[in-house]
């Protein structure tokens with residue numbers, strides 16, 4: 001018997017820039033994702049200053065969903081998806097971001113996509129900003145370091161919330177908004193379009209940009225509810241619980257602070273206010289941030305309806321010599337291996353029980369419905385002699401996570417809306433910019449060099465997940 005509620009949203013998740021391709025079709029403008037080259041499995045992606053001829057920009061074609069979507073939606077329907085999570089590319093709607101009028105061809109593309117999904121009984125779940133924004137806004141305005149972004153983003157959001165008011169019910173504002181708190185160049189650029197210059201304080205800039213994003217998010221939540229009171233609008237957090245390396249109280253305290261430092265953006269979006277420890281941190285560090293009374297008022301009223309989150313791995317932390325009193329060493333935590341866990345080919349710790357922990361942690365802290373909008377295993381897939389990918393390792397990963405998710409619902413009483421495995425159709429990895437880090441239940445014939453027929457084929461995990469959906473998670 002199923003342990004999950006009726007109407008549970010089984011689905012699959014992707015993001016526009018990682019799978020659509022068509023980077024310059026239908027009047028689309030250049031986005032920040034379009035100026036990121038492929039990296040390698042050990043080397044970070046390069047962010048170029050505008051387009052550089054001859055560079056390999058894997059997001060440009062990606063898997064060309066733009067020209068394959070009718071065929072793909074058919075496959076999604078065959079899988080039995082109840083919902084499909086993707087993002088709207090801001091640059092299809094406002095190619096530069098600061099125009100007055102939207103681009104009709106871009107709006108029409110999503111109309112056609114949503115109509116096709118709905119005709120197959122698949123509910124669209126839409127992220128407004130998934131690691132991309134118009135590159136023009138970065139060049140001309142400096143990205144989210146500039147308060148002007150709030151106005152541009154709200155304008156973009158108004159256009160799409162109004163246009164799709166009767167087609168899309170589930171929305172999220174910023175994908176993995178807390179991803180930038182790690183303070184590396186990649187996190188700051190993909191989330192906020194910010195490249196740090198030598199004379200800037202990365203930490204202060206991150207807090208400022210994130211503040212503007214939360215204000216924009218709150219304004220959009222409020223506006224969305226006015227446009228259609230039926231809308232469910234969530235935040236989207238990257239969730240990776242941090243455990244203490246030892247039972248030493250200072251390690252436990254550090255793990256706790258690491259969690260606080262990872263999820264204050266959820267505090268703001270769910271509770272409508274900054275946590276006390278962070279207000280004090282700003283004071284102690286003399287960060288004179290641009291946070292106005294009007295901002296705080298909008299944060300208080302623009303709280304979200306649910307928490308969408310990604311879950312891939314857990315982490316471990318331990319104290320270092322001369323640990324500061326506030327335990328804050330952003331981006332400098334030594335990596336500690338968890339001896340209890342195995343790792344993926346990319347070194348991500350595989351921790352199904354951590355998903356149950358995460359669900360409980362969010363549920364207790366915010367008492368809101370939750371939605372697992374990303375989870376999955378990035379792996380090298382090889383075809384067997386029969387020409388099929390027998391990805392038992394992926395089935396094993398998903399099964400163990402779904403088991404823990406069901407315990408969280410059935411035993412712990414967590415309110416869970418749905419589960420959408422990440423990259424359920426192979427796509428470009430956000431981190432490496434490569435194709436060979438595959439998450440899909442559907443294989444796409446394309447390699448890291450950009451060569452392939454783009455043919456879609458079902459992996460073994462496709463049939464397995466189809467059965468899981470058909471039994472509402474009873475038959476794993």
Ligand code: BGP
Nearest residue numbers: 015175176378428429430431432
């Ligand atoms: C999340 C992002 C996704 C996705 C996923 C897997 O951080 O929201 O866009 O790519 O991680 O990461 P990667 O592609 O680097 O394996």
